[in-house]
Amino acid sequence: MPKKLQNYQQGGKTGRQPPAESGHRARQSVSPGKTVAAKKVPGKRAPSAGYAQAKPAEGALTHKNWGAQAAPAPKKRSRTSPKAADSGASEAQQQLMEQAQLIAVDEGHAGQRLDNFLLNHLKGVPKTYVYRVIRSGEVRVNKGRASAQTRVDAGDMVRVPPVRRALRPQVPAAPAREFPVLYEDGGLLVVNKPAGTAVHGGSGVNFGVIEQLRQARPQCKMLELVHRLDRDTSGILAVAKKRSMLTALQDQFRQRETGKTYLALVKGVWGEGATGSKQKAVVIDVPLHKYLTPEGERRVRVTGKDDPQGKRSVSIVNVVRVFDGFTLLAVTIKTGRTHQIRVHLAHMGHPIVGDDKYGDFELNRVMAKERRFTRMFLHAYQLSFVHPQSSQTMQLQAPLPLECQTLLQELENESNISTAV
Secondary structure, three states: OOHHHHHHHHOOOOOEOOOOOOOOOOEOOOOOOOOOOOOOOOOOOOOOOOOOOOOOOOOOOOOOOHHHHHOOOOOOOOOOOHHHOOOOOOOOOOOOOOOOEEEEOOHHHOOOEHHHHHHHHOOOOOHHHHHHHHHOOOOEEOOEEOOOOOEOOOOOEEEEOOOOOOOOOOOOOOOOOOOOEEEEOOOEEEEEEOOOOOOOOEOOEOOOHHHHHHHHOOOOOOOEEOOOOOOOOEEEEEEEOOHHHHHHHHHHHHOOOOEEEEEEEEEOOOOOHHHOOOOOOEEEEOOEEEEEOOOOOEEEEEOOOOOOOOEOOEEEEEEEEEEOOEEEEEEEEOOOOOOHHHHHHHHOOOOEOOOOOOOOHHHHHHHHHHOOOOOOOEEEEEEEEEOOOOOOEEEEEOOOOHHHHHHHHHHHHHOOOOEEO
16 A cells, blocks of 8 residues: 555545535545545546545535635626725714805905905815815805805805714813903903913813813803913913904004013122112114924024024013013013024023023022022013004003012012012
């Protein structure tokens, strides 16, 4: 007997089934050491005498069940369109296409540019898509084509084409919060913002002053920031309650017709303040260049006038009070550059107390440890503007926060040269 067949019979190996009636071969199990006679099929070549044929084991593949198990029936091709092909995806990945809609422009949005109006109503829709449908004419104002710069009026009907909104991750709702009110009428709200609170949500911040005010005042159809303050800066913040108020005040800010004065406590004695003599205002007219650090953080530095990316920045500095080693300054800005006051004062050799970006870090640690003063001493103290409705000149002031007043009192009690100027 051939050695190979002997191994199959005596060694317990699995034998091979001879060709079946259909011409296919199927695997079968053979009990160790047992020989089963093969069935001769007419017209087919008989297997070798030692070739084993056994009853198929349960679940084994045969010519009768091979097609059912080894080759599952092909699925019917879907006739759905490509857009509907992903309709089985979870709701967290997509939303259904919305229908075209007509939006009536209310008084709160009158005077707004069409692109900004759409971006405000189509949350989650990319800007590129919004501008594309405007250019293509799919967006209509009173049944006519319009450009992105078109100003909408109250009562206008804006047709918005079907859009697919991108789902945004679930973000906890901002807690309702009111802030100390310095002035309020039907179109304007001015509050005293605390330090450490952002004016609006952004990268790393879920919500700010404006989101909290909207939650606290659901009856207000519109609440929009007129200007901004740094997160670590306290003081006056104006919020518009009407679109006309927003555009009119922002025009004043752009044309530098407003007056913004800040109080800043800086390191060192500024100029001749230590002698008690009256000082003249110091004008700092130094360009600033904005850039990003390797970590992606926003920073500003002083640059030369020949820098094409440098922007002219003007700050007017007056001394309010001088202490031992510190000076309280009133800084009026004529331009509103990012971190303007902080960079200008640091450039003059008098960094702001508590400034964690441009300040004296060792001094900040001492102030936090010995005096428990952990914030930046920069406060938006005064704002002046012409009221768009009454044409009256407004001059609003925000009192210093308690922690700043306490620090000034301590410095005055300890200083031998405390001088009001």
